[in-house]
Amino acid sequence: MNPLPITxxxxxxxxxxxxxxxxxxxxSTYLDAHxxxxxxIAVYGEQRDMLRDAFAPVMDEPVPTELDLSRMIAxxxxxxxxxxxxxxAAAVLLLSVGAAGGWSLRDMRPPTSEGVQALAREAAASYAxxxxxxxxxxxxxxxxxxxxxxxxxxxxxxxxxxxxLTAAGYRLMGGRVxxxxxxxxxxxxxxxxxxxxxxxxxxxxxxxxxxxxxxxAEGALNGFAWADDGLGYSLIGAVAPDRLHPLxxxxxxxxxxxx
Amino acid sequence: xxxxxxxxxxxxxxxxxxxxxxxxxxxLRRYARALMRERTAADxxxxxxxxxxISRWHQRRPGEDPRAWIFTILHNLAMxxxxxxxxxxxxxxxxxADPASFASEARQEDGLRHRDLVTALAQLPDEQRTVLLLVxxxxxxxxxxxxxxxxxxxxxxxxxxxxxxxxAKLMSAEPRASRPSPHLRSVK
Numbered sequence: 001m002n003p004l005p006i007t008x009x010x011x012x013x014x015x016x017x018x019x020x021x022x023x024x025x026x027x028s029t030y031l032d033a034h035x036x037x038x039x040x041i042a043v044y045g046e047q048r049d050m051l052r053d054a055f056a057p058v059m060d061e062p063v064p065t066e067l068d069l070s071r072m073i074a075x076x077x078x079x080x081x082x083x084x085x086x087x088x089a090a091a092v093l094l095l096s097v098g099a100a101g102g103w104s105l106r107d108m109r110p111p112t113s114e115g116v117q118a119l120a121r122e123a124a125a126s127y128a129x130x131x132x133x134x135x136x137x138x139x140x141x142x143x144x145x146x147x148x149x150x151x152x153x154x155x156x157x158x159x160x161x162x163x164x165l166t167a168a169g170y171r172l173m174g175g176r177v178x179x180x181x182x183x184x185x186x187x188x189x190x191x192x193x194x195x196x197x198x199x200x201x202x203x204x205x206x207x208x209x210x211x212x213x214x215x216x217a218e219g220a221l222n223g224f225a226w227a228d229d230g231l232g233y234s235l236i237g238a239v240a241p242d243r244l245h246p247l248x249x250x251x252x253x254x255x256x257x258x259x
Numbered sequence: 260x261x262x263x264x265x266x267x268x269x270x271x272x273x274x275x276x277x278x279x280x281x282x283x284x285x286x287l288r289r290y291a292r293a294l295m296r297e298r299t300a301a302d303x304x305x306x307x308x309x310x311x312x313i314s315r316w317h318q319r320r321p322g323e324d325p326r327a328w329i330f331t332i333l334h335n336l337a338m339x340x341x342x343x344x345x346x347x348x349x350x351x352x353x354x355x356a357d358p359a360s361f362a363s364e365a366r367q368e369d370g371l372r373h374r375d376l377v378t379a380l381a382q383l384p385d386e387q388r389t390v391l392l393l394v395x396x397x398x399x400x401x402x403x404x405x406x407x408x409x410x411x412x413x414x415x416x417x418x419x420x421x422x423x424x425x426x427a428k429l430m431s432a433e434p435r436a437s438r439p440s441p442h443l444r445s446v447k
Contacts, residue, residue, distance in 0.1 A: 008416070008420050009416050011420075012416060012419050012420060012423070015423075016394060016395070016401075018400070018401070040427070043427045043431075044423045044427065047376075047395070047423060047426055047427065047430070048395040050372065050373070050376050051376065051380070051391070051392070051395050051396050052395065052396055053373065054373040054376055054377060055289045055292065055293050055396050058285065058288055058289040058292050059285045059286070059289055060285075061285075061288070063284050063285065063288070064302055066302065066306050067284055067288070067302060067305055067306055067309060069276070069277050069280055069281050069284070069309055069313075070277055070281075072309055072310065072313060073273050073276075073277070073313055076313060135314075136314065141313075141314065141316075141317060142272075142317055143272040143273055143316070143317065171317065173317055174317075191318075193320075
C-alpha cells in the first residue's frame with residue numbers, strides 16, 4: 001500500500017515534532033527524494049531555533065516587582081475607600097439606568113413605599129448595571145468572601161449572610177455594596193456553567209420588616225422578594241420563575257438557619 | 260460558615276492560582292516582548308493580563324489548561340493594543356527596537372542575526388507573527404494555538420505555512436543594509 005501523500009501540514013508537523021514516528025519516517029523518506037523541499041524545511045527548522053534563541057534571554061530575566069502575582073492579589077484585597085467608591089457607583093448606576101435594555105424608566109413609578117416593590121425595583125437596577133459588566137461585575141471576588149462579608153456588614157450596619165448555591169449549580173462570583181433609594185445594599189452575584197448570572201440584593205426594611213416571598217417581573221427579568229427580621233431580600237435573574245423560586249427558597253432557608 | 264473557614268477557602272483558591280500561574284509569567288513576558296518589541300510596553304501588557312487573570316479566575320472551567328487560558332487573555336489584550344497603536348501616526352521605528360532588549364546575554368554575532376530576525380518578524384502580518392511565535396517559541400500545540408487565536412486548527416496550519424514561507428523570504432532577500440523604512444511596518 002502506498003503511503004498517504006505528504007501535505008504541507010505534514011511538513012509543518014515535521015518541523016514542530018508533532019508527527020507519529022511512522023509518519024515522521026515517511027516524511028524523511030520523501031525529503032530525501034526531494035532535496036529542494038528538504039532545503040526549505042531545513043530553513044524552517046533554523047528559523048524555529050533562531051526564534052527560540054532570540055527570545056530566550058527574557059526567560060532568564062528576574063520578574064519585575066509589578067508582576068509579582070501574590071503581591072497583586074494581596075493589594076486587591078483592600079477594598080477601596082467607601083465614599084469615593086459609593087459616588088462612582090452612584091454615577092455608574094444613574095448612567096446605566098438610561099442605557100440599560102430589557103427594562104426602562106417608563107415602567108417605573110416613583111418610590112412610594114419601602115416595601116417589596118421598591119426592593120424589587122432596586123434589585124432590577126443593580127442587575128441591569130452589574131450583570132452585563134464583563135470587566136468588573138463584582139467589586140470583591142468570591143475568593144475574598146470574608147472581606148466581602150466584613151465590608152457589607154459594615155456598610156449595611158449588620159451582617160448579611162452570603163448563601164451557597166453550589167448544590168443548585170450556581171457559584172458565588174462575589175459582590176459589592178450598591179446604592180439604593182433606601183441606603184446601601186449588599187449585592188451578591190452568582191453564575192452557572194452556562195454563564196447565567198443571578199443577583200441577590202439585601203438591605204434593611206424599616207417599613208415592612210417581615211414579608212412573605214412574592215414574585216416580581218421586569219421585562220425578561222424574574223425575581224422573588226421577601227423580608228425577614230428587618231432585612232429585605234430579592235433574588236433576580238433572566239430565569240423562568242419555576243426555576244428561580246426554589247433557589248430563592250434555598251437562599252431564605254440558609255439565611256434563616258444562619259441567623 | 261465560620262470566618263476562619265471562609266478565609267481559608269479564599270486562600271486555597273488564591274494559592275492554586277499562584278501555583279499554576281506564577282511559573283508561566285516568564286513565558287508570558289517573552290510572548291509579550293516578541294509582540295510589543297519594547298520591554299516597558301510588554302510588561303504593562305503582562306500586568307494587565309495578570310489583573311484579568313485574578314478577576315476572572317473563578318470563570319475558568321475546572322480542569323481547563325491554565326496555559327492556553329492565560330495566553331488567550333494576553334493575546335487578546337496585545338491585539339487590542341497593537342490595533343490601537345497602528346491607528347496612531349506614531350509607530351515604533353524598526354531601528355528603535357533595541358536588539359539588547361531581546362538578546363542582552365547573547366553573543367555578538369548572534370545579536371546581529373537576532374536583530375535581522377526580529378526585523379523580519381516585525382514585517383509579518385500580526386496573524387502570521389502570532390501563530391509562528393505561539394507554535395515555535397511558546398511550543399503550544401496546534402490545538403492550543405487555535406484556542407488562543409480563536410480560529411480553527413486548519414487556519415492555524417495555513418497561517419503557519421505562510422508565516423514560515425514569508426519569514427524565509429524576508430531573511431534571505433533582505434540584507435541589513437537595505438532594510439525598509441521604519442514607518443512601513445506591515446500590518447496585514
